[in-house]
Amino acid sequence: MSVRNLKALFRPQSVTVIGATTEPKAAGSVVMRNLLQADFAGPIMPVTADHNSVGGVLAYPDVASLPQAPDLALICTPAATIPGIIHALGEKGARAACIMTPALHHFHTEDGRTQLEAAKEAAKAHGIRLLGPNSMGMLVPGIKLNASIAPENALPGKIAFVSQSGALCTTVLDWACAKGIGFSHFIHLGDSCDVGFGDVLDYLGSDPHTRAILLYMETIDQRRNFMSAARAAARNKPLLVIKAGRSADGALAASSHTGALAGSDLVFDAAIRRAGMLRVQDIEEIFGAVETLARSRPMKGSRLAVLTNGGGIGVIAADDLADGGGELADLPLDVLEKLEAFLPPNWSRGNPIDIVGDADGARYAKTLQALLDCKCIDAVLVMYAPNAISDPAEVAEAVIKVFKDKPRANIMTCWAGNAMVAKARKLFSDAGVPTFETPRAAVQGYLHLLQYRRNQELLMETPASAAVDFIADTAQARRIVSAALGRGDSMLTEAEAKGVLAAYGIPIVETRIAHNPAEASRIAKELGGDVALKILSPDIVHKSDVGGVVLNLDGPFEVEKAAHAMLERVKTTFPDARIEGFTVQHMVVRKPGTLELIVGVATDPIFGPVILFGQGGVAVEVIGDRAVALPPLNLNLAAELVKRTRVSRLLKGYRGRPPANVDALHGTLIKVSQLIIDIPEIAELDINPLRCGAEGVLALDAAIKVAPAKPAEERLAIRPYPAELEEVFVMTDGRPVTLRPIRPEDEPNHHVLVSKLTPEDIRFRFFGLVHELPHTEMARLTQIDYDREMAFIGELSNGDGSHETLGVVRTITDPDNEAAEFAVVVRSDLKGSGLGKRLLVKMIEYCRSRGTGKIVGQVLRDNIRMLKFIEHLGFKQVKIVDGDIVEVEYDLATPMVTSPEPPEAA
Structure with missing residues (x-):
């Protein structure tokens, strides 16, 4: 993902049309006509060897003959010519191109590469950004640019429309013109070989000419980049999405209940919600929603x-x-x-x-x-x-x-x-x-406001104190998973699956394994009381479907008899299944008000692992009461996931039945979230049923599917909390301080930190007098995207279990990872403690490890102590901004400076 050269693509100063022609319906003719009729102010340079001029404009025989390097090239030539044209554009100095030609991946070069691969390699070699191929182009009415083959021009406005469908582009354009709706940008991505949704969202998210962004999506790649860009843009302006393909055809392959329930459209909804965007279903609704969000x-x-x-x-x-x-x-x-x-x-x-x-x-x-x-x-x-x-x-x-x-x-x-x-x-x-023509449209607009507010709250939320405090036995869980993979099994046994859950502090029913009916009888006698008997097979996930579950068995004789009958049933219904024996466990008495729930994990082909919650039991697919969320989860996100189901109302208690222990339920969801972060080999997970009542939760049955792990970067849509960056630092007064990445739940202590800064330190940090930061601003500082931002805090643990934030250093990195802007502050009474230096050095080390080019920042000119402090570490003053602000820079390619200790200024 990158915004490099996107200004040349979307706000060019000059344009060349390669493959320009006088044939009326050819792409090269239509795009020339659109450019000229829109009155684009910059040079328009047609390239063709067939005509001396096109549309009354002097034409050039090839790219090399152009009088200047164009910002933007519009390519309308056959597929075989395009890699060479892009190379020539690079030699000329062009920075962006839109390929309107379709199907480059169907044609091959002499060395066996597709023309698309060859074009991308040529563009990469010269730093050229590519829109398309198979793009109808773009319209930017504010600069009178119609660089497209659209049948009509767009009106100027403040809305950006970005689409993967050319047909929908022309439909929306026709609809919007009739309604008098204008655009800041109108962009058809085409096949997105280079510029995709993430790049465009990064560009438009900070574009001052764009008030809202509308997306028509069919699919995405680079899930983490998309989520990062969407979350960043959604903080600045409304993002609305139409997603094609809501049918069940895109559902996940189902080897578990969760896989069957967590269809891809449900997952997409969860991603949109987590990113703070709003999903709508059709064209008219999307513009109605923009009207509401923009005016309300x-x-x-x-x-x-x-x-x-x-x-x-x-x-x-x-x-x-x-x-x-x-x-x-x-x-x-x-x-x-x-x-x-x-x-x-x-x-x-x-x-x-x-x-x-x-x-x-x-x-x-x-x-x-x-x-x-x-x-x-x-x-x-x-x-x-x-x-x-x-x-x-x-x-x-x-x-x-x-x-x-x-x-x-x-x-x-x-x-x-x-x-x-x-x-x-x-x-x-x-x-x-905001005004509407019908009651339904008005109510729909109001509901859009509600949903958008809820989605934005997920971006700005501050969790309460954690309801769970557990230390996972990750090593034990890994041993169980590795053993199964070593055997060549893709499914853990029930006992193994419960062992993994127990390693993460999730209460389970004791489950013992019997290899034959006689051993099952003996175990039942040892356990005493009623027991449940289940078939043990790596090939059978849904045991009840094949007669592999018998409940409420009383005594050893009944257990042995049931085991023999079970073997016969399973051999009849599933003759090829490998039978390894049985599991025997105590029957758990279901108390009044106890509910059967499902908690699961599935792996979506686009967004990776997702967590599912809903009403459980054997009819879970029929009931269909479920919601999904993207990991990682914290307390608020877990609670929000539960609230999106119908069964959540039963959890509150009803008709004299006590409310369920939702803290225990939320804790279980957080533990499952951490489990799939820690153990990337887990592809699917089912806890069904998970009993939940006033006394807490209990996992009665569990199934886990495993597969060799992929790199974490390819797996999770949202980067989880990077616990590996935690360390302990001892200040000069001997007190140990934990240095760690910031978390959303640090907001209350961040308010306390600001309150303990002197007025001078506040002015130096915020370039003005700030008495108190509002929740929205503090949430932005504490709920960060670890893929693009980093903030390390120094946290002191007090003897009473409370914690204090003593200082913080933060950086925000541009999408190209070229520069990270930093800020650092330490509590005013801790100058000279060494904390400020260690925080800033830690950030320098972190940015260097990510391959960031440089760290930049701005310091007030009269903040002499800070200037001396950062110069000691290797920062250079590069220029003066607005007379009283010094811009500083640290080249991360240089080694760390070690000179005599400076005054502690941070």
């Missing part, structure tokens, strides 16, 4: 009030809200009394608030004001049904006045109808008030 205020809650002059449309909105999982606000008594004082006698006295058909602007405004003053209401949907008594425009103007007087309120409008309300809708649009 941030949502703080989910309680909606519906204000209407027509009971019918109000009820429709309420029904749509209920269908979408929304919540109508309960009107408190004081609000009802306030409304009763001025509304007509026949108003609805409830929510929806029907203020009767003859309501004028004054009645609407007074009612809306009362609703916005209520702390039990988070948003108001104002609706209007046209009639012969009131004026829709006059009512709209009254609502707009309230909207402007309440800048923090969330108000949405729906003026139902067409011609009679057209003027009112335009008034709303001009005033920046």
Whole structure:
């Protein structure tokens, strides 16, 4: 992933069209016509040996003849010519190219490479970025660039649209032009041989001309790069996604319940949610969602009030809200009394608030004001049904006045109808008030706001104190997995699978192995009481499906008899299965209120390992109540995963049954997350059923599928907490401090750290007086993407079990890994402790290990101690910015400087 030369691709100063022609319907003719008709201000240089000019513009016979190096080349020539053309462009000094020719991978060079491979090698040798092949090009209306074969030009706007489908591009463009919707960028990725979603998101995420980004996706590669880029861009502006292929055809191969349940579309939803984006289902919905997100205020809650002059449309909105999982606000008594004082006698006295058909602007405004003053209401949907008594425009103007007087309120409008309300809708649009044509569209817009807020909270969340504190026996789990792989088995036995769970602190039922019916009888006698008997076979995952489970067996005789019968059944239903014996375990009495759940792991072909949770039991696929999430999980993410299922409501207790121990459940999910991070050989995992009640959790059955491990970088979509970077440092006063990467749960201690800085240190660190950082900003500092950012904290453990953050150093690395921008601060009373130096040295070592080119930063000119401190470590002053800021730089190719100890400034 890289943004290198993307400015030349998307904001070029000059363009060449290679394969330009006068043939009306040829790509080289269409793209020339589009460039000229759009009035692109820079040079347009057609390249063709067949014509002296194209579209009235002087043509050149080849790339070498061009009068200057073009920023962007649009290539419309046959596949066999393209590698040579890219080499010539590189020799000329071009920096970006869009290949419009399709199917380069179907044609081969004389040495056996595909033309696509040859083109990519030529581009890499010269640092040229490639869009396509098979791309219809791009449109950037803000610079009057139509470098495409699109049938019409795009209007200027603040929305970027990026698509893998050329057909959808033309459809969206036609739809948007008719609706008057404009774009900052309109990009067709084509086959994405070089520039993909991750690169474009990195570019557009920091583009000041883009307010929101819309994606049409069919598939992705480089999952971790995509997730990193998406999470970074989603912090800056709304990202909305249409994903093709929602059917079951893309489901995972199922050798376990989890594999059957965790279909690829469900996994994609989980990835979108984790990245802080919003998924929508069609073109009209995506633009409606952009309108809502761009114009509405941030949502703080989910309680909606519906204000209407027509009971019918109000009820429709309420029904749509209920269908979408929304919540109508309960009107408190004081609000009802306030409304009763001025509304007509026949108003609805409830929510929806029907203020009767003859309501004028004054009645609407007074009612809306009362609703916005209520702390039990988070948003108001104002609706209007046209009639012969009131004026829709006059009512709209009254609502707009309230909207402007309440800048923090969330108000949405729906003026139902067409011609009679057209003027009112335009008034709303001009005033920046979200407005919709139908109740369903309005409610859908509101639900978009809710879902987007929830997804953003996953980016900004701060976990509570961990509900689990366990030390995993990772070595034991590895030994069990390695033994199975050594035997050539892909499935662990039930006893082995439970052994792996036990190594990670997950409660299990004691399970003993019997190799024959007689031994099963003896074990049953030793255990005493009722037992469960299960077949033991590496080839049978779902034992109950083949008659391989018998429960509530009382006594040795019953066990031996059941074992013989089980062997006969299994041999009949699954004759080729290898039978290694039986497992025998105590029957666990199910207490009232105890639920059977499933916790599992599957490996998605795109996003890698995913964690599944839902209602379990033998009918788990039929029930279909499940949710998935990407690891790693923390406490908040585990809780959010559980809340997305129907069974979560039963976990709260009902009809006198006590609530389940959800802390134990969340802890189990976190342990499973850590297990698949630590043991990459685990491809699938099932804990089904996982009993969960007031007393905690218990794994009754388990299955684990294993395979030789792939490198971690290829496996996880999100880089987990890098525990290997932890170390202990002893300060000059003798106190040991843990140096470790920052975690989201460090936010409270980070607030304390800032509060203990002197005003001077705050000014030096934040370039101004900052009394307190808001949660959103502090979350950005503590919940980081370890693939792109790093922050090491110095943490002191107190004798009472509490911890203090004493200092922090952080870097943010550009997508090309060329430069990392640093900042460092240590608590003001710890100057001279050596902590600041060790933190910064640790960061230098880390950046060097990642192959980063340099570390850069900015220091106030009067921060003399800091300047001396970093110069001692090898930083150089490179320039003065804005008169009072010094830009400094450390070349990571140079060895670490060791000179006399400097003043401790960090």
